[in-house]
Amino acid sequence: MLQGPAMQFPYMPSPKKLVFGYDPDEFEEFVKEWVPALQSEYVRVERQGGSGDHGIDVAAYRSAQGLEGPWDNYQCKRYKSALNWSTAAGEIRKMFVGVVLGHFVLPTQYVFVAPAFARNLRTALAKPAQTRTKFLEELAETSDEVVTRLTADQQQEVTQLAKQTDFSMFVPVDMDLMLEQHKTTPHWATRFPDEQRERPAVMLPPDDHNPEEAQYVQQLIRVYAERWKADADTLELIAQHPTAGAHMRRQREAFYSAESLKRFARDAYPDGHFNAVMDDVHAHAVEVADKRFELGWDRLQAVLEAAGVVALTETVLTRYVRPLDRKGVCHHLANDGRLKWCEEGGAA
Template sequence: MSLATQPNASSGAPELIDLPVPVAVGSPAPALPGSPVPPAHRIYFYSPDEWEVFITEWATGVAISYRQIKQLGGSGDRGVDVAAFKTDRGLEDAWDCFQAKHYDGSLTLSDAFPEMLKIFHGVVDAFYSLPDRYVFVAPRGCGPTLNRLLSKPTELRRKFLELLDAGGTATRLYDEQALRSIRELAETSDFSVFQSLELNEMLDIHRKTPYYADRFGTSLPERPPVGPTPEAPAPNEATYVKKLVDVYHEQDPASCSDTDSVAAHATYGAHLQRQREAFYSAEALRLYARDSVPDGTFELLQDDVYTGVVDTAEAHHSSGLDRLRAVLTQSGQLDLGAHRLISVSKLQDRQGICHQLANADQLTWVTDDA
């Protein structure tokens, strides 16, 4: 989840505005001729806005379990580009701040000092509490002097206070009272909150998020094997299994009255089992997609399967079994090559998606005309 900010004329505080979560696109990144471009080199050409989006994606993969991650960079951001909240109280409680700097070169102390001033001023002005971590995030990292200071918090505090007292350009944005308050806060603050991240560290973590393959056009991670189908249908299978029982009952009313009788049927028992295996295969693909590709990727595939089979489902058929067979056959003939998940899917998944659609009451096999 991410937000943008606009200045609030009445209070001067940043106003949070919802931005859409990064979602799937209909097809993977296009293949380019020549040698592959390494992810780090692609990042060097990002715009500042795209760099912030990348950071929000990266933050979803860190070990800390954040309650919410918001993109706040922009006019009136009070020195906060990306905020990661640890509680529902957001900026008023424990949080981490990621300061995005997309420069052509490494960050220097002169780049960092104005941002540190902003964060202390935001605290003394009660816009937010001091973050647990304030991390400078730049594609080309920090220069040697800044890196050394960030590794020695006591020396960093001494240098910050020295620059504060020197009254340079950055301090002229604040009045004397604000500067005194900033100094008092800085004197008692633990400067180990100020840190930096290297791009290779970020890529190692981003690689484990659902965004990596889509962002950099790489192959999807290997899909785990589908587990065994439970012996008895689970509650979440009730709707599509009932629709299958209706199909078998229509064919053999005397022997197929419920799930148990169908399961014991010499012909339809095996057919029901195959349909349930297909459903669980599609469910496994849905769960794989949740962890491997952006939000909405699986739903896009599901929507296209529905679009591809709905006319077949709504056509006249002599029986519900004929309708079911026609729809499952049609699902296997659809051109779904533009979808990101096709590279890790199989025919059984398509059939299982049809049963997911039936479970959602979007498809029905036995109708008034069959």
């Protein structure tokens, strides 16, 4: 198959560069979109960042009990420089204080989310037991108001809680991995410019008709029987007919071309993109189909011709739609009962 040169599109910053440019609020929203891609068992994900958040930016709940049951905390840090140990330790102190004051139970996992991590923080998070010791030493000497404003008993509770906590619960997340996982969410297509993808080869129709083809093929049989009567009223006779046989082969090729587009859209983009193409074609084709035609053959040919010039709504899928897909979409619409070629009571 001959292919032309790759399509050219204006330069757009990479998703990573776009994320690096987010302000703190937008970064938290991005994290909220990403978190559901990690755990299918999360029953709810909430963004709580802001004043009085007690150290919670995005909370992911594993049960209906919310902050009173198992949950994960995603701490978002969008700074000009890499997130370091000093800043992270302050957030950890805030989290322990929140537990002691009864704002929430200790999270199952505490995830630091940042565009970049300083080496001292990566090293600390890779050695949880050693880091807990370091944290406790710093806690005893801290002047952080989140701790010093507590009563002596509460400060002791914070220390005891830290001693009992497995610091392997504190983990960093890699930005490249975040982006790959975010790509699986419905938000990717609306947040980032779409990258040029390679559409798989078009499917070829199998020799034997599949059951999922039944309805549009039956409509074609009616078209041929109406035009050529008994000379083309079964699949066997159609295959031998000089015109109907070749026409049927072309229509099946179109159907499978559109089926290839449908599967490509399903795998590459959020739900609804192929259906948007179907709806665009249908909105125009149904008006053509409603006109008066002597034969179903005439109606079919008019609709196929009209489908070739339909202006499709601009979506990330539109650039991949080929002329043969448009004809195939007409047969998908016929397969779904949304288009009919022959008048009721015509030849069967």
